[in-house]
Amino acid sequence: MASSQTRDSRSYELYNISVKIFPGGVNSPVRAAVKPYPFFVERAEGAYIYTVDGQRLVDYVMGYGPLILGHRHPEVEAFVIEQIKRGWLYGAPHELELELARKILGYYMPSGMIRFVNSGTEATMTAIRLARGVTGRRYIVKFDGCYHGAHDYVLVAAGSAAAEYGVPSSEGVPPEVAKLTFVASFNDLGSVERIMQKHGNEVAAIIVEPVVGNSGVIPPDPEFLKGLRELADRYGALLILDEVITGFRLGLGGAQSYYGVRGDLVTLGKIIGGGFPVGAVVGPRDIMENLTPSGKVFNAGTFNSHPVSMAAGLATIRVLESGTPYEVARSAAQELVKAIRDLIEDSGIKATLNHVESMFTVFFTEDEVKRPEDARKANREMYSKFQQLLLKRGVFVSGSQMEAAFTSAAHTKEVVEETIEALKEVFEVLGGAAKG
Numbered sequence: 001m002a003s004s005q006t007r008d009s010r011s012y013e014l015y016n017i018s019v020k021i022f023p024g025g026v027n028s029p030v031r032a033a034v035k036p037y038p039f040f041v042e043r044a045e046g047a048y049i050y051t052v053d054g055q056r057l058v059d060y061v062m063g064y065g066p067l068i069l070g071h072r073h074p075e076v077e078a079f080v081i082e083q084i085k086r087g088w089l090y091g092a093p094h095e096l097e098l099e100l101a102r103k104i105l106g107y108y109m110p111s112g113m114i115r116f117v118n119s120g121t122e123a124t125m126t127a128i129r130l131a132r133g134v135t136g137r138r139y140i141v142k143f144d145g146c147y148h149g150a151h152d153y154v155l156v157a158a159g160s161a162a163a164e165y166g167v168p169s170s171e172g173v174p175p176e177v178a179k180l181t182f183v184a185s186f187n188d189l190g191s192v193e194r195i196m197q198k199h200g201n202e203v204a205a206i207i208v209e210p211v212v213g214n215s216g217v218i219p220p221d222p223e224f225l226k227g228l229r230e231l232a233d234r235y236g237a238l239l240i241l242d243e244v245i246t247g248f249r250l251g252l253g254g255a256q257s258y259y260g261v262r263g264d265l266v267t268l269g270k271i272i273g274g275g276f277p278v279g280a281v282v283g284p285r286d287i288m289e290n291l292t293p294s295g296k297v298f299n300a301g302t303f304n305s306h307p308v309s310m311a312a313g314l315a316t317i318r319v320l321e322s323g324t325p326y327e328v329a330r331s332a333a334q335e336l337v338k339a340i341r342d343l344i345e346d347s348g349i350k351a352t353l354n355h356v357e358s359m360f361t362v363f364f365t366e367d368e369v370k371r372p373e374d375a376r377k378a379n380r381e382m383y384s385k386f387q388q389l390l391l392k393r394g395v396f397v398s399g400s401q402m403e404a405a406f407t408s409a410a411h412t413k414e415v416v417e418e419t420i421e422a423l424k425e426v427f428e429v430l431g432g433a434a435k436g
């Protein structure tokens with residue numbers, strides 16, 4: 001098989017052009033984390049991505065989550081093409097947005113309302129603005145290591161020692177904005193309680209990834225989400241469940257159903273667009289009607305409820321409703337997790353594995369990873385080596401330790417077996433290096 005990782009490859013040639021045209025050579029930073037440099041994609045099908053160098057890769061990135069049915073699922077493709085033939089942008093209402101809305105609300109909030117936007121970033125930005133508008137309060141609480149998109153309100157990480165006030169995690173975010181965000185520690189209710197005791201009456205919303213997917217996968221402790229629900233209620237703040245990753249991934253009802261917790265607002269993205277750009281805010285009527293044009297909290301978008309995204313999302317959910325895709329994706333993840341756990345044990349490599357349904361992460365640390373700060377202590381150089389060794393053997397996992405691996409309905413037993421063979425070789429090399 002040809003390789004995209006050698007300096008005589010077309011990928012390397014294209015990457016060298018890209019660094020002169022795109023900042024960092026890419027259009028979204030995580031793509032640059034793939035080492036030795038990002039490969040270029042020619043096409044994708046099922047569980048596989050094919051590079052411009054003719055390399056076939058088993059894909060565990062899956063577009064960073066949306067492609068739960070795999071690449072080019074035939075029913076999604078057919079429905080999208082059918083929609084394209086009817087035109088792809090109207091600037092006016094159309095029936096597909098209603099159909100997809102009804103489906104999503106049926107699983108998330110049957111008596112609620114929804115606003116479609118274009119990305120997860122826009123969804124959380126809109127939800128937070130809405131929470132502020134409705135409560136008349138300014139502050140929000142977010143969790144260290146949770147990611148909610150690339151807008152100013154949420155680009156805030158903890159300062160030192162359980163920081164009271166947030167500090168910007170990007171240049172260009174005014175400190176005045178970052179100060180409106182309190183940063184708490186995931187799976188640590190005490191850290192939230194302390195903030196709420198002091199400032200709870202000024203907090204508009206607590207926003208959380210119910211399963212952290214952006215510091216690698218970190219599941220919530222059983223009582224954590226319930227505790228957040230109670231704290232939000234006690235202080236009259238809204239609980240925003242950011243289900244951009246978990247929505248329709250943990251099951252049709254997402255993390256809300258999976259963990260039995262209710263968000264006042266739920267943000268969605270990724271899977272509900274079937275691989276096309278999308279985001280959504282779901283909430284009860286009395287809150288949602290505060291959005292423009294019925295209310296005074298502004299949201300708008302040329303591409304909101306884009307017909308092609310609506311078509312792809314609707315077709316995806318229809319296929320998911322058969323239940324089979326979840327079974328395949330879940331059992332692929334289970335098989336891989338079991339194999340990796342055995343390989344970790346046999347090789348003596350210091351690693352641990354977190355796993356929820358069809359998402360998992362290998363962390364190169366002996367300690368449990370229960371909070372993002374634990375994930376940051378993992379050996380990232382080792383992870384990068386792991387990623388590169390896998391890539392050479394035809395398996396694509398994210399270049400970043402801080403991302404999840406995703407399985408899909410296209411990850412059949414054969415695909416998983418092929419991956420396990422590659423993993424065996426990789427752990428042998430890593431184990432040898434660790435001993436030597």
Ligand SMILES: Cc1ncc(COP(=O)(O)O)c(C=O)c1O
Pocket residue numbers: 064118119120121122124147148149150209213214242243244245269270278
């Ligand atoms: C939990 C979560 N929220 C929001 C976002 C932002 O979504 P988008 O990249 O579509 O803007 C992401 C992106 O990965 C996410 O994982």
